[in-house]
Amino acid sequence: MLTRLTGDRAHAEEVAADVFHKLSRRPELLAAQEDLNAWVYRVATNAGLDALRMNARRRRREDAAGLHTNTASPPEALDAILREERRGRVRDVLESLKPRDAQLLLLRADGLAYRELARSLGVEPGSVGTMLARAEAEFERRFRARYGEDV
Amino acid sequence: MTNCWPEGVLRAYLDRELPPAEMRAVADHLAGCAECDALCAELAGRAARVFALIDELPAAGNAARLRPAPARTFSRWLWPGVAAALAAGLAIASFTLRRPEPPAPLAHNPAPVQRQPQAPEPVAPVAPAAVPAVARSAVSRVAPRRRPAAPSMDYFVALDDQPIDSGVIMRMAVQPGGAQADIIVDPQGRARAIRLVGTRQ
Secondary structure, eight states, X not given: OHHHXXXXXXXXXXXXXXXXXXXXXXXXXXXXXXXXXXXXXXXXXXXXXXXXXXXXXXXXXXXXXXXXXXXXXXXXHHHHHHHHHHHHHHHHHHHHXXXXXXXXXXXXXXXXXXXHHHHXXXXXGGGHHHHHHHHHHHHHHHHHHHHTTOO | OTTOOOHHHHHHHHTTOSOHHHHHHHHHHHHHOHHHHXXXXXXXXXXXXXXXXXXXXXXXXXXXXXXXXXXXXXHHHHHHHHHHHHHHHHHHHHHHHHOOOOOOOOTTXXXXXXXXXXXXXXXXXXXXXXXXXXXXXXXXXXXXXXXXXXXXXXXXXXXXXSOOOSOEEEEEESSTXXXXXXXXXXXXXXXXXXXXXXXXX
């Protein structure tokens, strides 16, 4: 999940290591497995979104400096550019959402059930459907506002 | 529209996350309410579009979920290591217990009363039956010390989704006097999995 969010496996591993370092300072979480999983998911998605914001700022600086080049052959290069552009748009929209909405979408995309989502985000299981519907609507609205109707 | 279900319930219905009775009730309602049916279709379409976009983000192989890591992931190095350690332990134990007593004075004292007790000692450890007996007793003395007294969770949580071919398990204290964790560190020095120790009652 962190790799999807950051787009960089090494960076995702660094973020995961930070999360487990934080976990080492929360011994009370070690007593209950379900609380532990929920805490790890919540903190990991938060850390991943933070990393995403930092990546976006760095990317903008590097784009401004013209540091990005593509060395693939022309057809592959075009596909790669388009694919990376779409991924960048998705990350940009996720980054712009409220953290809880982005967390909800990411964790749901990662396959968590409503009960696990509720535990991870500290909400009632009965409110997950409402929150999910609103987060999806907000994601789509922002995506269309930024990039047109091409959702 | 007075008995219509809220949007959140319809969204949960689409994900089959409602109790069975409520699933049936919503399905019955949708069959007779065009407005809710249209809203449900709109929610389903939006969810499909949004998650199709999010799914474009590349995952590193299969999605890494917090789950018990399969034991076979590190058995390739674990069992040869255990066998080597056991063999080394047996060798050390047999070598230590085979060391003869300091030799008694030889020809200067030919009296038979001193020679008789010394004669069997160098021979006894060499007998084939003696080595396993010594090894068993040495292992049984060592084993309780190697096993931690506190119960541990018997699985590791993978920190990524790649198989762990080899690595070293390092135990770290989480808090002085508190819980501990085992961490599998691979040959590149990266933490690959964690196991909490002493957390289960």
